[in-house]
Amino acid sequence: MPVSNKQLPADAQFIAESEGIKEYKLANNMKVLLVENHVAPVATFLVLYKVGSRNEAVGYTGSTHLLEHMLFKGTPTFNKERNTQVAATLQRIGAAFNATTWYDRTNYFETVPSDQLELAIRLEADRMRNSFIADADRQSEMTVVRNELDRGENEPMVVLDETIYATAFREHPYHHPTIGWRSDVENVPTSRLKKFYDTFYHPNNATVVLVGDFDLQEGLSLITKYFGDYPAFTEEMTEVYTNEPPQQGERRFVLRRVGELALVQIAFHTPAALGHTVVLSREELARRAALSPTDNDIYPLMVLSVALSSGLTSRLYQALVERRLAVSISTNVDQFRDPGLFNVYATVTPGVSPREVEEVVLAELDRAGQEGLTVAEVDKAKQQILAHVAYNRDGTHNIAMQISEAEAVADWHFYKDYAANIARVTPADVQRAARHYFTEDNRTVGHFIPKEATASSDEADTHSSELHAAAAVVPYQ
Amino acid sequence: MAETTIEQNIEKRAGSGGAATPSHTTMPEATAQPSMPLRVDDLPEVFQPEGSSGMPRANFASRIKRTQLANGATLLVLENHATPTVSVRGALHAGSYFEPRDRPGLASITADMLERGTKRRSKIEIADQLERVGAQVDFSSGHFAVNIGARSLAKDLPHVIQTLTEELRESSFPIDELEKLKQQEIASIQEQQANTRYRAYERFTELVFDPTHPFFIPPGEKLIESISAITADDIQSFYTEQYGGRSLILVVVGDVESKEVEQQFRESFSDFTGPEKIEVKVSDPTPKKVQREVVFLKDKASIDVVIGRFAPLRRTSEDYYAAMIANRALGESTLSSRLGLQVRDKEGLTYGINSRFRSPSLAAGPWSITASVSPENVERIINSALNVLRDYIEHGIGADELADEKSSTIGSFKVSLSTNAGLAEALWHAEFYKLGTDYIDRYPQIMRAVTAEEVNAASHKYLRPDELTVVIAGDFKDQ
Numbered sequence: 001m002p003v004s005n006k007q008l009p010a011d012a013q014f015i016a017e018s019e020g021i022k023e024y025k026l027a028n029n030m031k032v033l034l035v036e037n038h039v040a041p042v043a044t045f046l047v048l049y050k051v052g053s054r055n056e057a058v059g060y061t062g063s064t065h066l067l068e069h070m071l072f073k074g075t076p077t078f079n080k081e082r083n084t085q086v087a088a089t090l091q092r093i094g095a096a097f098n099a100t101t102w103y104d105r106t107n108y109f110e111t112v113p114s115d116q117l118e119l120a121i122r123l124e125a126d127r128m129r130n131s132f133i134a135d136a137d138r139q140s141e142m143t144v145v146r147n148e149l150d151r152g153e154n155e156p157m158v159v160l161d162e163t164i165y166a167t168a169f170r171e172h173p174y175h176h177p178t179i180g181w182r183s184d185v186e187n188v189p190t191s192r193l194k195k196f197y198d199t200f201y202h203p204n205n206a207t208v209v210l211v212g213d214f215d216l217q218e219g220l221s222l223i224t225k226y227f228g229d230y231p232a233f234t235e236e237m238t239e240v241y242t243n244e245p246p247q248q249g250e251r252r253f254v255l256r257r258v259g260e261l262a263l264v265q266i267a268f269h270t271p272a273a274l275g276h277t278v279v280l281s282r283e284e285l286a287r288r289a290a291l292s293p294t295d296n297d298i299y300p301l302m303v304l305s306v307a308l309s310s311g312l313t314s315r316l317y318q319a320l321v322e323r324r325l326a327v328s329i330s331t332n333v334d335q336f337r338d339p340g341l342f343n344v345y346a347t348v349t350p351g352v353s354p355r356e357v358e359e360v361v362l363a364e365l366d367r368a369g370q371e372g373l374t375v376a377e378v379d380k381a382k383q384q385i386l387a388h389v390a391y392n393r394d395g396t397h398n399i400a401m402q403i404s405e406a407e408a409v410a411d412w413h414f415y416k417d418y419a420a421n422i423a424r425v426t427p428a429d430v431q432r433a434a435r436h437y438f439t440e441d442n443r444t445v446g447h448f449i450p451k452e453a454t455a456s457s458d459e460a461d462t463h464s465s466e467l468h469a470a471a472a473v474v475p476y477q
Numbered sequence: 478m479a480e481t482t483i484e485q486n487i488e489k490r491a492g493s494g495g496a497a498t499p500s501h502t503t504m505p506e507a508t509a510q511p512s513m514p515l516r517v518d519d520l521p522e523v524f525q526p527e528g529s530s531g532m533p534r535a536n537f538a539s540r541i542k543r544t545q546l547a548n549g550a551t552l553l554v555l556e557n558h559a560t561p562t563v564s565v566r567g568a569l570h571a572g573s574y575f576e577p578r579d580r581p582g583l584a585s586i587t588a589d590m591l592e593r594g595t596k597r598r599s600k601i602e603i604a605d606q607l608e609r610v611g612a613q614v615d616f617s618s619g620h621f622a623v624n625i626g627a628r629s630l631a632k633d634l635p636h637v638i639q640t641l642t643e644e645l646r647e648s649s650f651p652i653d654e655l656e657k658l659k660q661q662e663i664a665s666i667q668e669q670q671a672n673t674r675y676r677a678y679e680r681f682t683e684l685v686f687d688p689t690h691p692f693f694i695p696p697g698e699k700l701i702e703s704i705s706a707i708t709a710d711d712i713q714s715f716y717t718e719q720y721g722g723r724s725l726i727l728v729v730v731g732d733v734e735s736k737e738v739e740q741q742f743r744e745s746f747s748d749f750t751g752p753e754k755i756e757v758k759v760s761d762p763t764p765k766k767v768q769r770e771v772v773f774l775k776d777k778a779s780i781d782v783v784i785g786r787f788a789p790l791r792r793t794s795e796d797y798y799a800a801m802i803a804n805r806a807l808g809e810s811t812l813s814s815r816l817g818l819q820v821r822d823k824e825g826l827t828y829g830i831n832s833r834f835r836s837p838s839l840a841a842g843p844w845s846i847t848a849s850v851s852p853e854n855v856e857r858i859i860n861s862a863l864n865v866l867r868d869y870i871e872h873g874i875g876a877d878e879l880a881d882e883k884s885s886t887i888g889s890f891k892v893s894l895s896t897n898a899g900l901a902e903a904l905w906h907a908e909f910y911k912l913g914t915d916y917i918d919r920y921p922q923i924m925r926a927v928t929a930e931e932v933n934a935a936s937h938k939y940l941r942p943d944e945l946t947v948v949i950a951g952d953f954k955d956q
Contacts (some may be wrong), residue, residue, distance in 0.1 A: 020524020037525040039559040065481050072483055072812060080818070087812030092881045094888015103481040113891050140825030143851075148481065148828035150779035151849050154673055158666070179481050211523070258776040260667040312604035324657060327664040350664060366504035380609050385612020388519065389628060393521045394560050395896035419520055451776075 009224040019416050020401070024220060028232040030203035033403055033412055035211040037396055042210040043212030044396040046109035047128065048206075048404045050282075051200035053178040054103050054240050054338065057374040060188045062180015065101040066138070067193045067272040071108065072099070073137040075130040079249045089123060095434055096397065097164070101178055105408035114213040118222055124208075125226035128201055134347045135190040143185060148180050154278070156259040157345070160448045164267050166442040167251050168341055169335055170246035173277070202233035207407045210395035214371060239281050240263055243338065251444040255428070256451045261327065262348040263448035264357050269296050273335040273409040285337065289411040298427040299421045301333045301342060306381040307373055308364070309418045309428070316344070319364050325352050337409045342437060353447075354447045372431030389419045458476075478873060483812070521560035538915035541904065542735040544742065550722035552742040553904050553914070554735040557897055563634050563731025564897035565641070566905040567625035570724035570755040571715075574621050574691045574840075580711060581695050584719075587656060587712050588618040591644040595653035600654060603640060614641050620691045621757055621839050622909065630899070632731035635741060642745040645720065646698040646846045650712050663701050670697045673781040674849070676772045677950035681783040684946045685771060686762050687759055687842060689868035692787075692835075692842050721751030726908050730901040760841035761789045764944045772950040780852055784862060785845025788939040790837045792910045797837060798923055799931035800939055805882045806831025806874050806932075807866065807940065808846060816846065819865050826850055834939075852953050859947060867942050872932040887921045 006012065010025035024032040053064050071086075078084045090097045090110055097110035110122050152158040162177045169175040179185070198449035208227065210219050248267055271277050274288050275296030309316045309331040327347045334340025344359050344365075371382075390447075392398045406415035537555070539802040543550045578581040592614070594600040607614060611705045612629035614637060629637045669675045679694045695703070725746060729738050765786065790800050808816040811829050820830045830848035846866070874882075893899040894917065908918035949955075 004869050020522055035523050037523060039525050039557070040891075042892050042895040068481075069483055080822075085818075085822075086812060087810060087817075087880070091810050091813045094885050096889065096892050099483045100480045101482075111892050111895070113888050116888070140823065143825035144821055144828050145824075147779060147849055147851060150851055153778035153829060156671075190568055258671070258774075261664060276484075296728075311608040313601060313608055321661075324660060327661050347664070347668075349660065350667065351547045380605075383609055384611040390521055390560065390562050390611075390630060391628060393523055394562055394564075394898065398896075399523050424656070 009221050009228075011228055012224050013166050018413070020214070021416060022410055023412070026203065026284070027227055028203040028228065028230055030227055030230075031207040031407075032220065033142070033209045033407075034216060035206060035209075035399060035403070036216055037211055037216065037399065038213050040396075041114045041213050041424050042111055042119050042396055043120075043210065043214050044111040044400040045117065045124060046107055046209040046211075046400045046404050048105055048164045048207045048407055049200055050105055050205050050408065051108060051467050052102050052104040052259045052408075053176065053180070054173045054201070055196075055238070056173060056176070056180070059184060060192050062145070062178070063184070063188050063193055063196055064106055065178055065180065066141065066185065066188065067133075067196050068099050068101045068106050068108075068139060069141045070133050070193060070197075071127050071131050071299075073134070073141065074128050074132050077126050077130065079132075079252065080392055086123065086127065087118070093119065093303045095120065101177060102408075103404060105404070107383055107404050107408075109397070109400060109404075111212075115215055117210075118218070120145055121210075121222045122226050125230075128203070128206070128227070129230055131197065131201075133190065133194045133197055138193065145185055146182070147181070152179060156255075156257065156261075156263060156448050156450075159253055159257065160265050160446050161343075161345075163253060163255055164343070164444055164446050167215060167253060167446070168247070168267050168269065169244055172338060173240065174244075174336070174338065174340065189402060192214040199233075199235075199237060203227055203230045204232040205237060206235045207404070209400045209403050209407070210398040224270060235246050237282070240279055240338070241281070242455050245278050247442050247444075255446060255448045257448070258451035258452060259448065261348055261350065262354045262450060264344075264346045264348060264354045264361070265339040265446045265448075266358065266361055267444045268439075268442045270301055270333060270340055270388040272337060272339050273298055275413060277339050279338050286411070289413065291396050292360055292413050294362050294421060294424065295431050296421070297429075298333065298335055298435070301374065301431040302335075302385065302422065303378060303381045303425045304368065304373075304430050304434055305331045305342065306384050307377050308368070308453045310381070310384055315364050315377075316346075316361065316417055319360050320346060320357060323360075324349055325357050325360060328423070335343060335405075335409060354449070358445060358447070365434065369431065369435035372427055372434075373425055376378045377424065378427045378430055382425065385422050491918055497574065515731055516539040521562065524828075525559055538918045541914045542739065544739050546722065546743060546747050547720040548722040548747065549702070550725040550727035550742075550746045550749060551908060552739060553726075553728045554727075554733065554738050555730045555904060556733060556735055557730055557900065557901060558732045560897070561631045561732045562897060563631045563637075563729060563733055564626035564901040565625065565628055565634075565727065565729050566898075566901040567725065567727040568905065568909055569625075569645075569720065569726070570621060570623040570752070570757075571623040572619045573931055574757060574759075575719050576715060576753065578689065580703055580707065580715075581706055582662070582700055582710055583715050585618040585625070586655075586662065586704065586707055587715050588616040588623045589658055589662075590650050590655060590712055591616045591648050593658065594649050595643045595647045595651050596652045597643060597647060600692075603644070604902065605736065606636070607640065610636070612637050614644065617631070620836060625727070632876060634729070634731070634733055634738070637705070638741050645725075646749060648716070650709050652709050655707075655709055655712070659704055659707065662704055666697050666701055666704075673777050673779065673950045674847070677781040677783045677948045678845075680770060680772050680865070680950065681785060681946060681948045682843065684768060684948065685765060685785070685787050691759060691840055702871070717764060719752045720756070722746045722749030723752060724755045725749065728901045728903060728904045730904065738936065757839040762787050762840045764941075765946055767943065767947075768944055769955075770949075771955050772948060772952055773954060774951050777951040778847050778851075779872065780855055780949060780953050781844050782848050782850060782855065782857065782950075783948045784847075784945055786941060786946060787841060788834055788844035788946045789838075789841040790834055790844070790939055791839065791841055792837050794837075794930060796935045796938070798952065799927050800837070800935040801951055802886065802924075802927055803874070803880045803932045803935040803940065804832055804834060804844070804880065805886065806878050807936075809868050809885075815865050815869055816862060820848065820858060820861050822862060824857075826854050826861065830858075832940075852951065855949055855953055862944075863942060865941060866867045870936055870940060870942060872938070874929055876929065879927075879929050879932060883924050883927065887924050890920050891952060906952060
C-alpha cells in the first residue's frame with residue numbers, strides 16, 4: 001500500500017511497507033522500522049547495533065558484551081551524579097528494559113507506558129554517541145561480568161555448549177563464546193572498548209524498532225529529532241571475512257567436571273539464516289536479504305528440529321525419554337548471520353551410558369535421512385511453528401524482539417516471510433536436509449561426564465533434619 | 478548458545494533443568510494441539526490500528542465476565558480480539574500444603590500425573606491432538622495451589638478446555654507412567670543438588686522454617702526417598718481428597734466469546750464436587766537469632782549467598798503495598814536499587830543482587846537478599862549488603878525515592894497488562910487472593926496512597942537486620 005510522504009519529517013524517507021511494518025531511512029542512513037499496535041497503552045523501543053561477538057578476535061573476546069554493560073554507566077545527561085542514572089531513569093517510569101549481546105548483534109530495549117515514549121527515545125539516542133566508557137567504570141564492571149561468566153561456568157550445560165562451539169568452529173569467530181574468554185574479559189583495555197564504540201555505534205550501523213501505541217508521524221518525528229543530528233560514520237567498518245572450512249571428519253571430546261548428570265551434545269554445521277554457506281559482507285548480505293531466497297535449507301531444518309524434539313510425540317522424545325534413556329531431550333537450529341549449527345542436547349538418565357544415548361540419537365537422525373518423515377509429522381511440526389509465530393505476536397516486546405533478530409541476521413522480511421516459508425516446506429525437503437547435514441564428517445560430539453557426586457550428604461548437611469513437611473521441588477516461584 | 482545480558486531474571490533461571498537451547502531464536506522450543514489446520518493467512522496482524530480490535534483504555538472491571546458455579550468453581554473471561562490467540566491461567570487448592578506430612582513431593586507428582594493419561598485417552602493421544610495445533614496445557618504444583626496454564630489459537634480453545642477438564646476430572650494415573658515420572662523427578666532433584674543457588678535457598682528454608690512449615694524445603698535425599706516411595710494409591714487418595722471444583726479458578730483472556738466459554742465451563746465443572754478442605758492456616762515461625770552456614774559444593778566458580786528471614790507478611794496484610802515499596806527501594810532492581818547501586822554498580826561485586834519477599838501468599842514466607850559472588854569476595858558482599866540494609870532501616874526511604882518507586886510500580890503494572898498472558902496472570906492473582914475484579918483498575922490509586930511512614934514501618938517490621946540467617950553455597954569454607 002502506498003503511503004503518503006508529505007507529512008513525514010523532512011529527513012525521513014519512506015522505503016517500504018509490508019504487513020503493517022513500515023521502513024524508513026533517515027538522512028544519516030539509520031534504518032527505522034515502525035509498527036503501530038494500539039492493543040494496550042504501551043510501546044517498545046529497541047535499538048539494534050550490528051556488532052556482536054563475531055566482530056571480536058584474539059585478545060578482546062567478550063568486549064562487545066562488556067561494552068553493552070558500559071552503556072549503562074552513563075552519559076553527561078544520564079548519570080548517577082544528576083540522579084538520572086540510565087537504569088534508574090527507566091526503572092522510575094516502570095519500563096521493562098534490558099540489553100543483550102549475541103554473536104551477530106547487540107540490542108537495547110525498553111517497553112514503556114506510551115506517554116513515556118519520548119524519554120525512551122531520548123535516552124537511547126543519547127547513549128548511542130555520548131556514553132562515558134571510562135576506565136574506572138570498566139574496572140568495576142569487569143568484575144560484574146566476570147561474576148556473570150563464573151555463574152555460567154557453574155552450569156555443566158553451558159560449559160558443554162561452549163566447548164561444542166569452540167570445537168566445531170576452528171576458524172570462524174563463532175568459535176568463542178559471547179561472554180568471552182576469561183583472561184580477555186579481565187585484561188581488555190578500555191581503549192579497545194572505546195574503539196569498538198566509536199567504530200560500530202553509529203546511526204548507519206543501527207536499526208531502530210518502535211512497536212506499539214504511538215502515532216506514526218509523531219513517532220517518526222521523535223526519532224528524527226533525537227537521532228537525526230548524528231552524522232553517518234564514513235570510515236570503513238571492519239568486515240568479518242573468516243570462513244569456517246568444511247569439516248573433514250567427526251570431532252569428539254569428553255568433558256569431566258563435577259556435576260550430577262551426564263550430558264550428550266551433538267552438533268552439525270548448517271547454513272546461515274538466509275541459507276548461504278559462506279560469510280557475506282554487509283553489502284552482499286543486504287542484497288541477498290532483498291532477494292529473500294526461498295531456496296533455503298533453514299526452513300526444512302527448522303521443521304526437522306521441531307519434529308525431532310518438540311513435544312511428547314516427537315521422535316527423539318519417544319526414542320529416549322519414553323524409553324527412559326534420557327531425562328530430557330531438545331534440538332535447536334541456529335539462525336545466524338553466518339553459517340551455524342544444528343544441535344541435539346540430551347540429559348542422560350542416571351545409570352545409562354552416554355554412548356548409548358548418542359547411538360540412539362544418531363540412529364534416529366540417520367532414519368530421518370533414510371526414510372524421511374511422514375506427511376503427518378511434517379504437518380504437525382509446521383502447525384507448531386505457525387502457532388508459535390502467532391503467540392509471538394502477543395505484545396509489543398515480542399514483536400520488536402522478533403524483528404530485531406531478523407534484522408541482525410538478514411533483514412525484517414525474514415521475520416515477515418517466516419511463516420510462509422515454513423508453510424512451503426515439503427516432506428521431501430526435510431528428508432533431503434536430514435541426509436545432507438546429518439553426516440559423520442560434519443558432526444561434533446561432546447560428552448559431559450560428572451567427575452564425582454557433589455558433597456551433598458556428607459559435607460554439606462551438617463545438621464540432622466527430621467522428616468520435613470511440605471515439599472516444593474522448585475522453590476523459586 | 479546463550480546470549481548474555483545486562484541483567485537476568487534470577488527466578489526464571491534458578492535450578493532450571495532442560496537443555497541449553499538458546500533463550501531466543503526466531504523460533505520455538507517445545508510445545509504441545511486441534512482440528513482445522515492453521516494457514517499462514519490466519520496469522521495475527523502485527524499492525525493493530527487505533528480503535529480496531531484492541532482493548533479499550535480504561536476500566537477493566539466492567540469488561541471482565543465473572544461466573545461462579547454453585548460448587549464454588551469460578552470463571553473469569555476477558556475478551557481481547559487483538560490477536561487470534563488465547564491464554565488460560567487457573568488454580569485449585571491442591572498444592573504441597575495439603576499433602577500428608579510424611580509424603581513430601583506427592584502434590585507435585587499428582588499434578589504432573591494429570592498430564593499422563595485419562596480414562597478416555599492415553600498420554601500420547603492427548604499430546605498428539607494438542608501438538609497438531611500447537612496448543613499447550615500444563616499443571617504444576619506450588620505451595621498452596623496447583624497452577625493451571627494453557628495457550629492456544631483462539632479457535633482451539635474448546636478443545637483445550639475439554640482436555641483440561643478431562644485431565645482434571647478423569648485422570649487414570651497409569652502405573653508405568655508413574656514410574657517414569659518418578660525417575661525424571663528424581664533426576665531433576667539430583668541435578669538441582671549441584672546448583673549453588675538452589676542449595677543456598679534450600680538450606681536457608683531449613684534453617685528459618687520448621688519442618689512442618691509449607692516453605693520448608695526438605696533436603697534433596699529426603700525428597701528423593703519420599704518420591705521413590707510414592708504409590709499409585711497415594712496419588713489416587715490425595716486426588717480424591719483434594720481435587721474438586723470448590724477452589725477451582727479459571728481465567729481466559731483472548732479472542733473468544735465469553736458466553737461460549739461460560740457455557741463450556743458450566744458443562745465441564747458444575748458437578749465437580751469437593752474438596753472438603755481448602756482453608757489454609759499456617760502460624761508464623763519463631764524469629765531466629767543471627768545465624769550463618771556454609772553448604773560446600775566443590776569446584777564451583779561462583780558462590781551463591783542468601784541473607785534473609787521469615788517475614789510475617791501475607792498477601793492480605795494491610796501493609797502489603799507498603800512492604801512491596803519498602804523492598805523495591807532496597808533491592809528490586811540489580812541496576813538501580815540501593816543494593817544494586819552500591820554492591821553491583823559501585824563495588825562491582827556481583828552480576829546479580831536482589832531482595833524479595835519470596836511468596837507473600839496465604840502464609841508468611843521468606844524475605845531474602847540473594848546474590849552471586851566469587852569466593853574471595855564473600856565476606857565483602859555480605860558486609861556491603863548489610864551496611865546498605867542497616868543504613869536504609871536507620872534513615873528510611875527518601876521522598877524522591879518513594880515517588881520513584883510508586884511511578885515505577887504503577888508503570889510496570891501497566892506494562893505487564895499488555896499481553897494476554899500478563900492480563901490472565903493479573904486476573905488470576907486478583908481472584909485467588911479475593912481482591913475483587915476491580916483490583917486492576919484500583920491498583921494505581923492503591924499505590925499512590927502509600928505514605929513514607931507506612932513504608933518505613935514496614936521496613937522495620939519485615940527487613941530486620943538483627944534476625945538474619947546467612948547461607949553461603951559453593952566452593953567455600955568458613956575459617
